[in-house]
Amino acid sequence: MRRRKLVAGAKEVTTLVELLKLRAGRSFVEVSSSKLGDALGVTQQAASRRLIELEKAGLVERAHKGRGLAVRLTGSGLKITEAFYAGLRGALNESNQLKFRGTLFRGFGEGGYYVSLKGYARPFFQALGFEPFPGTLNLRLVGEAMLEQRRSLDFFAGVEVSGFKDGGRTFGPVKCFRAEVEGKYPGAVLAIERTHYDSSVLEVIAPLNLRDALGLKDGDGCSVTAYLG
Amino acid sequence: MRRRKLVAGAKEVTTLVELLKLRAGRSFVEVSSSKLGDALGVTQQAASRRLIELEKAGLVERAHKGRGLAVRLTGSGLKITEAFYAGLRGALNESNQLKFRGTLFRGFGEGGYYVSLKGYARPFFQALGFEPFPGTLNLRLVGEAMLEQRRSLDFFAGVEVSGFKDGGRTFGPVKCFRAEVEGKYPGAVLAIERTHYDSSVLEVIAPLNLRDALGLKDGDGCSVTAYLG
DNA sequence: ATTACTAGTGTACGAGTAG
DNA sequence: TCTACTCGTACACTAGTAA
Numbered sequence: 001m002r003r004r005k006l007v008a009g010a011k012e013v014t015t016l017v018e019l020l021k022l023r024a025g026r027s028f029v030e031v032s033s034s035k036l037g038d039a040l041g042v043t044q045q046a047a048s049r050r051l052i053e054l055e056k057a058g059l060v061e062r063a064h065k066g067r068g069l070a071v072r073l074t075g076s077g078l079k080i081t082e083a084f085y086a087g088l089r090g091a092l093n094e095s096n097q098l099k100f101r102g103t104l105f106r107g108f109g110e111g112g113y114y115v116s117l118k119g120y121a122r123p124f125f126q127a128l129g130f131e132p133f134p135g136t137l138n139l140r141l142v143g144e145a146m147l148e149q150r151r152s153l154d155f156f157a158g159v160e161v162s163g164f165k166d167g168g169r170t171f172g173p174v175k176c177f178r179a180e181v182e183g184k185y186p187g188a189v190l191a192i193e194r195t196h197y198d199s200s201v202l203e204v205i206a207p208l209n210l211r212d213a214l215g216l217k218d219g220d221g222c223s224v225t226a227y228l229g
Numbered sequence: 230m231r232r233r234k235l236v237a238g239a240k241e242v243t244t245l246v247e248l249l250k251l252r253a254g255r256s257f258v259e260v261s262s263s264k265l266g267d268a269l270g271v272t273q274q275a276a277s278r279r280l281i282e283l284e285k286a287g288l289v290e291r292a293h294k295g296r297g298l299a300v301r302l303t304g305s306g307l308k309i310t311e312a313f314y315a316g317l318r319g320a321l322n323e324s325n326q327l328k329f330r331g332t333l334f335r336g337f338g339e340g341g342y343y344v345s346l347k348g349y350a351r352p353f354f355q356a357l358g359f360e361p362f363p364g365t366l367n368l369r370l371v372g373e374a375m376l377e378q379r380r381s382l383d384f385f386a387g388v389e390v391s392g393f394k395d396g397g398r399t400f401g402p403v404k405c406f407r408a409e410v411e412g413k414y415p416g417a418v419l420a421i422e423r424t425h426y427d428s429s430v431l432e433v434i435a436p437l438n439l440r441d442a443l444g445l446k447d448g449d450g451c452s453v454t455a456y457l458g
Numbered sequence: 459a460t461t462a463c464t465a466g467t468g469t470a471c472g473a474g475t476a477g
Numbered sequence: 478t479c480t481a482c483t484c485g486t487a488c489a490c491t492a493g494t495a496a
Contacts, residue, residue, distance in 0.1 A: 010269075013243060014243070017313075017316070017317050020317065020321065021316055021319070032480090034479085040239075042471075044481095045474095045481070045482090050470095067478065067479040068479060085317050087250055088314050088317070091249040091254065143328055143330075155321075262460085275490055277461060
């Protein structure tokens with residue numbers, strides 16, 4: 001049980017969140033320790049110390065810039081804030097589901113590739129209780145609300161389908177969410193970690209060929225409910 | 230400047246959030262101090278003390294139940310967590326706008342009443358830069374995603390239109406958000422604090438009669454973009 | 459099992475100040 | 478200005494324990 005906890009205390013989390021509000025999320029931003037202190041309700045000195053400690057913990061990067069300081073969150077730092085956000089979001093929205101609506105299109109996303117590999121069949125079965133049809137139903141999402149919803153899937157833990165090794169090549173774990181298609185067919189939504197593949201696509205898998213089962217063709221609308229819990 | 234701050238420290242916020250995750254949001258939930266302590270990464274004793282302090286601060290209510298304890302957040306406690314959530318959400322979603330789509334209907338919501346009062350004309354002008362046409366465009370929102378979006382407006386600060394006094398009667402402040410209707414007309418969305426009026430309605434105001442300007446009638450679709458910042 | 463008191467301790471703070 | 482050191486203090490913790 002030598003598992004790294006990646007859990008931070010109250011002070012760390014709130015400091016990270018405040019940094020995020022100051023736009024220090026993915027790129028360096030000039031953050032003066034007194035401004036940060038004001039935002040946190042502590043002195044400049046305390047804010048400075050917190051930044052140093054967060055850096056030691058690997059949660060932020062600091063860079064001296066002129067007389068001032070530039071700061072940005074690291075991957076771990078972002079992960080912590082996103083996990084916190086996800087938990088809070090789940091708690092505030094009693095409903096633990098996201099409803100998606102989009103139009104079918106034929107494409108071959110990363111998910112489609114994974115699901116076509118025989119090595120993933122067993123892991124998928126163990127995680128979801130079904131062996132996916134080798135192909136995904138691709139939905140094109142439209143509208144900022146849908147896109148944001150799609151992005152928000154990245155913040156949730158979901159169900160992890162474990163990876164495997166095939167000879168020399170290693171295939172990593174895949175994250176997905178249990179889902180229901182058109183209120184009828186059980187399945188899952190694949191949430192591949194930020195790829196170049198843009199966020200307007202939802203890849204859906206199921207134990208059967210959804211396209212046939214639903215009698216849908218390209219351009220038709222389709223709704224999917226993803227369960228976060 | 231006797232303004233109540235309603236700001237809590239790191240430890241308070243994270244404790245409230247953890248309680249929320251344990252479903253102690255609006256109704257009493259049995260929360261043992263050791264479970265809460267585990268969730269927070271502190272001892273049972275520290276968790277117990279935190280609850281007592283939060284109660285003193287008016288952020289939670291405690292009730293002894295059998296050998297255990299039941300806890301729920303108060304209005305102030307909820308407000309703090311929601312404000313925190315709103316800030317975090319705003320920071321994580323670079324986009325600071327919400328797109329709504331709904332269908333027109335004729336109704337007379339609370340917002341329609343306010344906007345018809347002459348006393349609000351000046352406050353509206355000061356806050357938004359225009360004097361609203363005396364009447365609202367009512368949109369009926371459909372779908373859980375839209376409803377959730379509508380609810381999420383409650384979490385954001387928005388623009389406050391100050392209240393006024395007319396003889397004996399006092400009219401309170403009104404919260405709204407700058408918005409754009411059909412990508413063409415500037416206006417605002419009214420976010421009346423949780424009324425009996427249900428959350429599937431979006432009330433839109435503008436300097437002109439939107440219904441005429443857009444040439445829309447009941448049942449027609451209409452899209453509105455609300456700006457959170 | 460609970461909650462929550464008391465005692466003792468360490469950590470995170472504000473203040474002062476140097477670079 | 479800025480960051481970040483040291484110092485002294487106070488608060489929030491853990492541990493022990495009663496009810």
